[in-house]
Amino acid sequence: MAPPLTPFVDALPLPQRLIAGQHHGSLVVRMRMGEHCFHRDLPLSKIWGYEGMVPGPTIEAERGHPVTVEWQNELEGPLPVVVTKAPTHADARGVPVQCVPGLSGGTADRNTPALTGHAVVHLHGGLTPAVYDGWAENLLAPGQAAVFHYPMDQRAALLWYHDHVMGITRFDVYAGLAGLWIVRDQAERELGLPEGPPFEVPLLIQDRNFDIDERGRLTGLLVHKTDPDVMEAFAPFTVVNGKVWPELEVQPAIYRLRVINASNARTYRLVLVRNGSPELERITQIGTDHGLLRTATRMPSDGLVLASAERADLLVDFSELAPGSVLTLFNTAKAPFDGASFPATQAEAAADLAGLLPHPEAMRFRVVPGSAQRRVFPAALATDFGAPLPDEVASAKRRAIALVELELEGEPNMLTMRELAPVEESDATGLLTVTDDGMTTRYRAVAAHFEDVTTFFPMLGEYEVWQLINLTGDTHPIHVHLDPFQILSRRPIRYEIARGGIEDLLITAAVTLERDPADQLDHRIDDNERGLKDTVRVNPNEVVEIALRFTNYSGRYMYHCHILEHEDRDMMRPFVTMPTELMAFMA
Ligand SMILES: [Cu+2]
Numbered sequence: 156m157a158p159p160l161t162p163f164v165d166a167l168p169l170p171q172r173l174i175a176g177q178h179h180g181s182l183v184v185r186m187r188m189g190e191h192c193f194h195r196d197l198p199l200s201k202i203w204g205y206e207g208m209v210p211g212p213t214i215e216a217e218r219g220h221p222v223t224v225e226w227q228n229e230l231e232g233p234l235p236v237v238v239t240k241a242p243t244h245a246d247a248r249g250v251p252v253q254c255v256p257g258l259s260g261g262t263a264d265r266n267t268p269a270l271t272g273h274a275v276v277h278l279h280g281g282l283t284p285a286v287y288d289g290w291a292e293n294l295l296a297p298g299q300a301a302v303f304h305y306p307m308d309q310r311a312a313l314l315w316y317h318d319h320v321m322g323i324t325r326f327d328v329y330a331g332l333a334g335l336w337i338v339r340d341q342a343e344r345e346l347g348l349p350e351g352p353p354f355e356v357p358l359l360i361q362d363r364n365f366d367i368d369e370r371g372r373l374t375g376l377l378v379h380k381t382d383p384d385v386m387e388a389f390a391p392f393t394v395v396n397g398k399v400w401p402e403l404e405v406q407p408a409i410y411r412l413r414v415i416n417a418s419n420a421r422t423y424r425l426v427l428v429r430n431g432s433p434e435l436e437r438i439t440q441i442g443t444d445h446g447l448l449r450t451a452t453r454m455p456s457d458g459l460v461l462a463s464a465e466r467a468d469l470l471v472d473f474s475e476l477a478p479g480s481v482l483t484l485f486n487t488a489k490a491p492f493d494g495a496s497f498p499a500t501q502a503e504a505a506a507d508l509a510g511l512l513p514h515p516e517a518m519r520f521r522v523v524p525g526s527a528q529r530r531v532f533p534a535a536l537a538t539d540f541g542a543p544l545p546d547e548v549a550s551a552k553r554r555a556i557a558l559v560e561l562e563l564e565g566e567p568n569m570l571t572m573r574e575l576a577p578v579e580e581s582d583a584t585g586l587l588t589v590t591d592d593g594m595t596t597r598y599r600a601v602a603a604h605f606e607d608v609t610t611f612f613p614m615l616g617e618y619e620v621w622q623l624i625n626l627t628g629d630t631h632p633i634h635v636h637l638d639p640f641q642i643l644s645r646r647p648i649r650y651e652i653a654r655g656g657i658e659d660l661l662i663t664a665a666v667t668l669e670r671d672p673a674d675q676l677d678h679r680i681d682d683n684e685r686g687l688k689d690t691v692r693v694n695p696n697e698v699v700e701i702a703l704r705f706t707n708y709s710g711r712y713m714y715h716c717h718i719l720e721h722e723d724r725d726m727m728r729p730f731v732t733m734p735t736e737l738m739a740f741m742a
Pocket of ligand 1: 570632716717726
């Protein structure tokens with residue numbers, strides 16, 4: 156399908172840097188309506204952005220140096236996004252409507268124009284006291300402001316800040332309310348990694364769609380479009396740092412790319428291609444969500460998978476390339492993503508309309524003349540964390556959560572996290588059984604929706620193991636606020652859901668920890684996932700176990716799917732971290 160915009164004609168923008176140390180750790184960031192140019196050939200788009208920009212300024216902080224941000228809400232309504240649900244999944248030619256611009260016969264949603272700009276800021280990956288974490292219901296109306304204190308008592312990492320309003324996060328982030336936040340520290344600096352321009356480049360990747368006028372010309376107006384078959388918005392244009400399919404000129408040197416998937420729903424599997432061949436070996440991954448891995452790793456053989464909110468810290472070696480060399484970054488992941496593999500050698504041909512991937516291009520790198528700079532970075536990177544000890548895991552509090560899709564007539568399906576409590580009774584309805592190596596545990600769902608009773612009260616300083624059981628057909632990136640976690644295991648399951656077995660709360664299903672004969676996924680933990688994570692992909696037919704330990708801050712936090720259309724409907728739950736000594740006084 157010919158792209159309706161010319162790729163690689165805009166230079167990759169670098170977000171404005173806002174270095175906290177230059178402002179005595181005290182920043183003011185305004186949320187404002189702005190006008191933004193997503194592509195050379197597009198009219199200006201109205202956006203909501205931090206400082207009126209897409210993405211917002213990149214805040215840079217130093218470990219151990221607290222940062223305060225006065226978040227000032229100066230947004231003006233209405234929401235600068237047309238929200239629509241197209242009446243059909245595909246048009247008369249059979250092209251899925253989410254692969255093309257415009258409303259595709261959909262009518263503009265009537266409720267979203269009433270959104271005047273309530274907002275709340277969450278620092279994703281921040282070890283932040285609960286009062287400053289951006290609870291989804293504690294909103295700032297336009298004209299209101301709040302000062303949030305960020306201790307920055309955490310290791311160097313690429314974080315991001317974004318809107319988190321209950322029920323409409325998908326629209327506020329889509330409108331532009333997202334920005335990067337880099338924590339730096341001495342341990343990382345001692346490795347001599349590139350820091351700042353030109354060799355450290357953040358790449359914030361999103362997908363966006365735009366409206367068309369009566370003559371079919373793109374208008375620049377942002378469109379959030381879903382369809383009767385697919386409840387997530389998968390937009391056809393890949394936007395990096397606010398530009399559609401940009402190009403970055405690179406010198407013959409090693410670049411450090413700080414990559415984040417900031418899309419609402421789309422998962423990317425990134426493959427760097429030169430002269431038709433994948434060049435995965437040109438890339439070394441040194442960090443993940445919460446900073447450096449213990450050792451540098453190669454790319455997975457299919458490419459780098461990043462679901463919504465996942466980050467990767469990459470070293471890319473352009474040093475031996477002749478000026479004029481061109482390398483294109485492709486995305487080979489179909490949408491909705493279900494973990495299915497795709498060979499990197501086919502990356503240029505990854506376009507797939509049925510997979511809602513009309514244009515697999517993401518961006519391009521072009522080598523320009525410069526003095527070649529060859530450097531070697533150490534393979535051993537971090538020693539400040541290890542895998543949780545078997546003893547700690549064995550004695551940890553265990554929790555089980557089923558990821559479930561509830562089909563509804565006449566409205567979008569509802570995705571929920573069913574928090575499960577073990578029960579003794581053996582009656583067959585309303586129970587979810589998990590059979591592992593002949594041992595069966597019976598559970599009853601005790602919470603499903605955000606406003607249901609809180610059931611998770613982790614003790615500060617104590618390990619917990621959360622078991623995430625995916626009973627849906629898609630991959631869900633599950634994000635836990637506050638401290639990072641480590642992935643303990645990823646194992647195949649087969650399951651049967653009883654007829655009518657998914658009710659509003661209860662679920663009747665049998666899960667067995669063994670491979671379903673029809674299941675093609677390998678269910679392995681990639682080397683680049685063996686770090687400190689805050690978002691983990693849970694694929695279909697899979698149970699993932701994570702080890703968490705909350706440390707410094709007591710309070711009410713959230714965990715949720717980071718597909719924003721899921722989070723908003725209703726794949727999000729609270730948990731309360733508690734100091735142990737308070738438990739004796741809990742009624
Ligand atoms: Cu989800």
